[in-house]
Amino acid sequence: MRILLTNDDGIYAEGLCALYEALFFEHEVYIVAPEAERSAVGHAITIHLPLRVSKVKRGKYFWGYAVSGTPADCVKLAIYELVGEVDLVISGINRGANVGVNVVYSGTVSAATEAKILGYSAIAVSIDGYEDLDYCFAANFIAEFLQKLPLKGLKTPFCLNINFPSVNPSRIKGIKVVPQSQAKLKEFFERRYDLHGKVYYWQGAEEHTETNPETDVVALKEGYITITPLHYDLTDHSMLNLDTSKLSLV
């Protein structure tokens, strides 16, 4: 397969390299990724600044295009200019889970959603942790996923959001296909003072308030690999019967 790799941790991220190493032997792999970290950029695109591209080489085989934009920019630029048609876009492997409402803020996931918008199947890959991550297990799982799943039988373009628990592989409980949790995060702002006595705020989030085990948030926390199929239809179809007859236009 012709596979485009991208991420939101930047082209030098370990997770991207692990995916490359697990895939390059069997697939034609192209890399177009942000030149530096672009976490929590959501589905931002760069329309008020020009985009710069540079070639980056790492090690013997690995080279790619570093882009001065967001993950969504990288996918568009790859498809329209740098790489052309591909069979699959893979975004990751992200440091930190992308489940629940965090899916909305995620640059990693937005790259995969962007691929689907453009008509290409995509997978977003994340690990639920920040230290001592086993990228190899996740990368090899994705390689096996591409071999074993009847991807051609799936409705295309598909967009799958896959999250791995950060535990020893022997302790992973299984694989669950689950919906995105809609529960709120516990969030807060920490008010601080700078050296001139002026206020600034740090934005933080503690954890999800979700308790339903049949959601990405809880299944991941319980030790399952979670797979959530995504789309980009933001229509709340249950409300399309809204009555506007009382409104006048004058």
Place this chain on the structure above:
Amino acid sequence: MRILLTNDDGIYAEGLCALYEALFFEHEVYIVAPEAERSAVGHAITIHLPLRVSKVKRGKYFWGYAVSGTPADCVKLAIYELVGEVDLVISGINRGANVGVNVVYSGTVSAATEAKILGYSAIAVSIDGYEDLDYCFAANFIAEFLQKLPLKGLKTPFCLNINFPSVNPSRIKGIKVVPQSQAKLKEFFERRYDLHGKVYYWQGAEEHTETNPETDVVALKEGYITITPLHYDLTDHSMLNLDTSKLSLV
């Protein structure tokens, strides 16, 4: 009602001011908006930089908080720190339509979606044009909307994406409640050379490829005010039956 106003064109934008003027007489209106334009930021949030807030005064009555972050940051910071509980969040009035896949990239819409995530009802308001916009008509329509629609009867929190055609109000054909178009944009990158001979790209989009009149894209183009109820469930529920039994964990 206690109403929070925000936008992605920045606190000095004309559209925000028009909404304020149409609403402040009957409602308690608070303004928390980006200190400068933040178009196409999608649902980005600021977690790697501190947020700064300053008070901005315009004219006799109008004052608000200018935030060094994105529209979604503004809503979070308003609710958690600056304003507290509100009855409704209104984002806009945006210069330029937010319909079809552009909803995914829109900072204006993401502020409204963020409100819904936090449990507050919200309306995103945009006009399909960039020059000589009649903000007054749209702002007054929203004021009337709040009076006449049985908002308390609606499933809450709701999130409505309202777009106005940029035509003389007498030529508006009516109001349509329609889903978000899923059709692709016609996009392109323009390759240019800087003064040092180095390549850069501008990202551009021409128009939607949608033809179905029962979508936001086409209804707006045909001269209707469009209302699209939104949610933030990105799960493709039609694919939750994905078979993973062939995958092994070793």
